[in-house]
Amino acid sequence: MVGAGQLARMTHQAAIALGQSLRVLAEARDDPAAVVCSDVVLGRPDDPVALAEFVRGCDAVTYDHENVPAEQLAALAGAGVPLRPSPQALVHAQDKLVMRERLTGLGVACPPFAPVGSVREVRAFAAEHGWPVILKARRGGYDGRAVWQLTDPGHAESVLDSLPGAELLVEQRVPMRRELAALVARSPFGQGAAWPVVQTVQDHGICVQVIAPAPDLPPARAEAAQRLGLRIAGELGVVGLLAVELFEVAPSAAAPDGLLVNELAMRPHNSGHWTIEGSRTSQFEQHLRAVLDYPLGDTTSTAPVTVMANVLGAAELPAMGVDERLHHLFARFPDAKAHLYGKAERPGRKIGHVTVLGTDLDRTRGRAELAAQWMSTARWADHGEAHG
């Protein structure tokens, strides 16, 4: 797996049970997966020498991020090791403009968009679709770091001035009801599998919570989202996992199912962390099964409701260490499952997640929120929940 972040770390955990050894390409010795895998190659994902050394002897190559440049992927494809997903599929997760154009060509509903290089072009787009608009970098964004909401022409000018030479696109700010994600897997053999559609909750462009299944999602819309995920995976020739980030909107001629595609990820995804405990097959195991062309696993849920909450680095580092926080968490919620990524704590950084299974939506959600907040700030928020 190219990359050694938390996704590789959790994929490694699944690889152990399958009797497979996961080699990771790590940028630093203390990357989350590099500290747990025994087979670590150090190097950057854009360094052709490091990549060539890394793939030598691998049965298949997959990724925990989108940062291998197209030229390097083409060179690796020539080295004879199966790349899963292929560079031709992966480009749709690397480049938001390529993805928008391809999906639109397939008749998949997306927010209105346009490539832009000047304030004049942003103004022309906004004249048609209204302010504010959403500006995005074509490549390299994550956790909302390359997404800007532009409120007016003056704001557009100052943001564009700060991004000289950047390749950008602009989108209509979609009036959405909420964000959903459809997670599917596809094997080289052509088998597909879909998990229940989830609701994702973002704060400042960062996913903070995932609720599985998405509450009150009409069954027809849930099925449409799953079919959409499987269709996109098939059309683009995805191998491995595909996460389709969706906006739920009022149904219209442009979005008859009430769904617009936001973006695609072709790897385990934050919206699928809940599957470790909440599904018979976790997304990490499924990704490996698909990449290795095994039959795919059962995606049945293990509980009526599963809530995953990300643990973010706090604005002020708590005096209490992570060990002590875990101790208190487990004393209060013996059923909560914690996954810590071994990352240094920095404000807003995803350092782990917690998962709570249950039967009642509000109660399960409240417990997951409390658990994550505790792990982050070492402060119990007042949710009106009794101790015990």
Ligand SMILES: Nc1ncnc2c1ncn2[C@@H]1O[C@H](COP(=O)(O)OP(=O)(O)OP(=O)(O)O)[C@@H](O)[C@H]1O
């Ligand atoms: N067209 C849009 N209209 C309204 N909100 C949007 C739009 N595009 C993006 N957003 C908001 O910004 C968030 C981040 O956007 P996007 O998913 O494109 O960026 P990213 O940084 O690549 O995300 P990720 O963290 O998933 O990698 C979305 O989850 C959504 O909340």
Ligand SMILES: [Mg+2]
């Ligand atoms: Mg996103």
